[in-house]
Amino acid sequence: MTHLRPSPQPPLTGDAPEPRRLRRRPPWARTPVLKTTAALTGLVMAAFVLIHMIGNLKAYQGPAAYDAYAAWLRGIGYPLLPHEGLLWALRIVLGACLVLHVAATLTIRARGRAARGPELRRGLARRGLAARSMTVTGLLVLVFIAVHLLDLTIGRLVAPSGFLGLTSGADGAVTAHAYANLVASLSRPPMAGFYLLVMAVLGVHLAHGLWTAVADLGVTGARTRRLLGALAALVAAAVAIGDGILAVLVLAGAVS
Numbered sequence: 416m417t418h419l420r421p422s423p424q425p426p427l428t429g430d431a432p433e434p435r436r437l438r439r440r441p442p443w444a445r446t447p448v449l450k451t452t453a454a455l456t457g458l459v460m461a462a463f464v465l466i467h468m469i470g471n472l473k474a475y476q477g478p479a480a481y482d483a484y485a486a487w488l489r490g491i492g493y494p495l496l497p498h499e500g501l502l503w504a505l506r507i508v509l510g511a512c513l514v515l516h517v518a519a520t521l522t523i524r525a526r527g528r529a530a531r532g533p534e535l536r537r538g539l540a541r542r543g544l545a546a547r548s549m550t551v552t553g554l555l556v557l558v559f560i561a562v563h564l565l566d567l568t569i570g571r572l573v574a575p576s577g578f579l580g581l582t583s584g585a586d587g588a589v590t591a592h593a594y595a596n597l598v599a600s601l602s603r604p605p606m607a608g609f610y611l612l613v614m615a616v617l618g619v620h621l622a623h624g625l626w627t628a629v630a631d632l633g634v635t636g637a638r639t640r641r642l643l644g645a646l647a648a649l650v651a652a653a654v655a656i657g658d659g660i661l662a663v664l665v666l667a668g669a670v671s
Contacts, residue, residue, distance in 0.1 A: 444522075446523060446526060449519040449522055449523050450519070450523060450631040451631060451632065452515055452516075452519045453515075453516055453519040453520050453523065453628075453631070454627070454628035454631040454632050455628075455632075456512040456513075456515045456516040456519070457516055457624050457625070457627075457628050458625070458628055459508070459509070459512045460509065460512055460513065460516065461621055461624070461625055461650065463509060464617070464621070464654050465650055465653065465654055468653065468654045468657040468658050469657075470484055470488075471657070471658060471661055472657065474594060474597060474661060474670055475670065477594075478594035478595065481593055481594040481597070482590065482591060482592065482593055482594050484593075485591040485593035485594075486589075486590070486591060488502055489502055489589070489591065513560075517553070517557070520549075520550075520553065521550075524550060543623075544619075545619050545620075545622065545623035546623055548619070549620065549623060549624065552616045552617075552619055552620040553620060555613060555616050556613065556616065556617055556620060559609075559613040559617075562609070566600050566606070567593075567596055567597065567600060570596070573606070574596075574600070575596070575599040575600050575602075575603065577595075577599050578596055578599065579592035579595055579596055580592075597665070598665055598670065598671055601661070601662050601665035601666060602665060602666065602671075604666065607662045607663070607665065607666040610658075610659075610662040611659050611662050611663070614654070614655045614656075614658050614659040614662070615655060615659070617651075617654060617655060618651045618652060618654060618655030618656075619651070620651075621647070621650065621651035621654060621655075622647055622648050622651035622652075625643075625646075625647030625650065625651065626643075626644050626647045629643045629644070629647070
C-alpha cells in the first residue's frame with residue numbers, strides 16, 4: 416500500500432517567501448530601497464524649488480535687488496571656496512538627485528505594471544487624478560527644467576533675442592543680468608503661458624509627491640499624516656502660486 420507523504424510546509428514567519436527574481440537583485444535595486452531613494456531625492460528637490468521661489472520674490476524689489484541676489488548666489492563661500500564653487504556643488508547634487516529620482520520612480524512604475532493583475536488595474540483606475548498622472552506631470556517638469564536652463568541660464572535656443580550674458584566691469588566684478596533676462600523671457604506670451612501651465616502641473620506633482628514621500632518613509636499615525644499632508648499641499652500651493660504670479664505680473668507689465 417502506498418502512503419502519500421504530505422508536502423513540506425514553509426515555516427510560519429509572517430511573510431511570504433520572497434520571489435526568486437527578487438532575491439537575484441542587489442540590495443540597492445530592491446523596491447523598498449528605490450522607494451526610499453525616490454522619497455529622499457524628491458524632498459531635496461522640493462526644498463530647492465521652495466527656496467528658489469522665495470528667491471524669485473526679490474524681483475518685486477526691482478532689478479538692483481534681484482541682480483544682487485543672483486550675484487550673491489554665485490559668490491556664496493568665496494573666498495573660502497572658488498567663485499561659484501558652492502553653486503556648482505549644489506547643481507551637481509540637484510542633478511544627481513534628479514537622475515536618481517527619475518530612475519527610481521520609473522523602475523517602481525514598471526515593476527508595478529508588470530505585477531498588476533486585472534483587479535489591481537481596476538483599482539488603479541479608481542485612484543485620484545494626481546496619482547495617475549505622476550509620470551506625465553513629472554515628464555512635463557523635466558521638459559520645463561531643460562527649457563528653463565536654456566532660457567535663463569545658458570541663453571540658447573529658446574532664450575529671448577536680447578539675452579544678456581555675464582559681463583565684467585572695469586574693477587573685474589562680474590554682473591549677471593538676471594532681472595533683465597527674466598523680464599525679457601516672461602514678456603513673451605507663449606513663454607509666460609508655458610510657465611503658468613508648468614507651475615500648475617508642478618503644484619499637483621509636488622502635493623502628491625510629498626504625500627507619497629511621507630508614506631514611503633514610514634511615517635505613521637493618522638494625525639501626523641494629516642498634518643504632513645496639509646503641509647505638503649501648502650508647500651505645493653506656495654511654489655505654484657508664488658512663481659505663477661510673477662509670470663502674470665511680468666506679462667501684464669507690472670514687473671518690468
